[in-house]
Amino acid sequence: MHAHKYDFDIRFFHELSDFVQAVERDAGDSLFLIELDALYNMQSDLLAARKTLLLGELLQRLPSGHRYVYLQSERQGSRFPLQQRLVDSNCLAYAEKPIANDVLVDKLFNLFVQQKRSDVVRVAMLGTPPGWDDAALREQRVELVYHTDPQTLHLRVKDLRPDIVLITDEEYERTPAVVRVLKRNIEADPVREITLLQRRADAGQARRALDSGFDALLAMDDPDLLARQLLNRADKIRVARDLIGKDRATGLLNKIGLQHKAQALICRAALEGKPLCLGVIDIDKFKTINDTWGHYFGDIVIKRLSLTLAPRMGDGDLLSRFGGEEFVVVFWDCALEQGWHRLDAMRQAFGATPFEVKPGDVRHFSFSGGLAAYPSGRSENELFLAADAMLYEAKEGGRNQIRPFPQVVASTA
Template identity: 70%
Template sequence: MATEALLYKNRALLLTQSFFIKDNKAELLLHAHKYDFDIAFFSEVSAFAQAVEASGDNNLFVIDLDALHNMQADMQSSRKTLLLSELLARLPGGHSYVYLQSARQGGRFLLQQRLVDSDCLAYAEKPIANDVLVDKLFNLFVQKKRGDVVRLMFLGDATHVDEAALQEQRVELIRYDDVNTLHLRVKELQPDMVMIGEAEYERTEAIVRVLKKNIEADPVREIMMLQRRIDVDLTRNALASGFDGIIPLISRELLTAQLVNRANKIRVSKDLIGKDRATGLLNKVGLQKKTQELICNAGREGRPLALGVVDIDKFKTINDTWGHYFGDIVIKRLSLTLSSHVGEHDLLSRFGGEEFVVVFWDCSLEEGARKLDAMRQAFGAIPFEVTPGTVRHFSFSGGVAAYPEYKTGNELFLRADAMLYEAKQAGRNQIRIAPAR
């Protein structure tokens, strides 16, 4: 379809042998598109290098080392094998590369050392199934993104960390000094990491158990102790009480670096757990957590929220008529349309199948309905080429409910979903709003 190339925000550039492209191209593309990225195939180093130079930030650069055996070193040489050193010399600097290699190549440690010292983002051993390769590449796309802000709550002397360096890496430092009310503050702010000084732990040894036994505790959250002195018994007791890690205080710089590394791992884990792989939007798990946080913030600040639920009209007919692959394309186009209409503090989720949820921050019921209707009109204007020369337009229906009329995320969703059902029953392609109680 003519608009397909516009669907994918990310792209992988793949330098590989021609037979690999011939045998795997269609299946690789099918898997990649489901993960919301495209693949461009290259069999010549020069064309690949030019494409790398012209690429933006949303790209991965993948090199199949077996391709070296099918490439001439230069125009004047009859030698078919390009040496690794020649390939590395011709790759544009300032970029990181993913290398695919055979088991024989993977067994050579000096080769691995050469690769990781040469702008290597990652390497993988073949044979590797197409769906597995695509899944691994998706994970790398996630890791390349800066992602959400990670919150670090620090109980104790926070002067041991470089707050400016943390902020630069999108880590927010929250200082706190009362061990007896820490569990309440953690419940309210839902930090991703909690750092507790050894003195505070020794005063209240039950603090970690109190934090972890809460049924609403985030399983991704890391609780760490900052240890200023070497004490084996203290370390053993702290680990037994539930700490995820003990970080010795060696220097301010090293402590900050360790916290940044842990924040990056948490960020990736949160993306993989809380994001829908096909669209990159929040999934049901991610939405529920974020909505709870947004409602807490709205309550503290006295702001309204509007939650909308939308569902593509007659989506089963779309799948049955033009296939599930085309249905996936429709879902992606809707996700991009909705994304372009949400603000920085709004939430957007692919809740499941063809159903999406949007939460508008500081937004009344009526304004939320207007925003959702603007999304409906924008999606309805998109031409889909279902077959060569044949264009169709599709629609969605939606329902809206508002906070504080409905107090919890579950109440908001159920009421908005009921309004969605009314919109469907009334003829589809419209928005219905929840009446006042």
């Protein structure tokens, strides 16, 4: 199945009861793949009196609370009622056979990465809260920040960099220029959505609001409905972020996504008086890896490095595939020495990862890194340049090591 190339551990089941038990015991980190044709052959432990069960009955045996990837034939894929049945049966995705093993594993890797994506969507609201359930929204990774002064909203937005700004009709009528001020800031996010909340429909007010720069209008008479609409918008924002700011191969932030988030994190560090570290990582002798075993294998090395780094990142940290074989990490609330220890532990973990380049031939690879800290570096660009210079020193000094700036940590290879 080529799964070993991505550090996947794939288990195969021939009895439905065994599969169901494995799903029920899972801690939530697995993908569950079901081949529909094979599902009919996994019935011997169900009903001895009946030779077959209907597909709907079989799907009902699958534990709820989990999502499944269904593998079907081209003929099955042409039947819309079947697709409807799958979607209604906790379908995460479905794929059609025939599909090459390496292609299937690569697509499963992408689904695995997507399941890990749950970025916080920050919402700034000007005006009286509508009475929705704040705790429920936070559980869905929507962070609400309330503000009361329209004349300082632009300063709060500059500091918070929210994804959505909600303004009640009452506050808009008090200060009609509030949106124009927000949008004329040269640092304004062009994709930030600014929405007017109306207590009652008012076509004249709606026209004025749209002409002044509002992007959308929502009714606020039903708080629960408004919360549901906000969650849908948050999901669309996450998708848009992925398209613009995520690397398609690894699911990590790309250069654009990193720069946007790092700038916001530095602003937050300044407001809260917190330190942070920025590290630049580069896989050692990556050209040799590509030239020796091919670019496809090089892509596998990159993906497995992303799988090594991601579980070791905290909730407030950032991880980016900056380009090619180069990665960037940002550790939140982290001093330089602590950051060095964290990055060096990642280096050791990746160095211990086995790569089977051909049957019986296992190799190990390494990366080098440079590290710089805020507030010694005041901007994302300044931090990156300092860390990149230390990466160069690490490469020149023999590779497979982390060099900090300034040199306050005695690094060991």
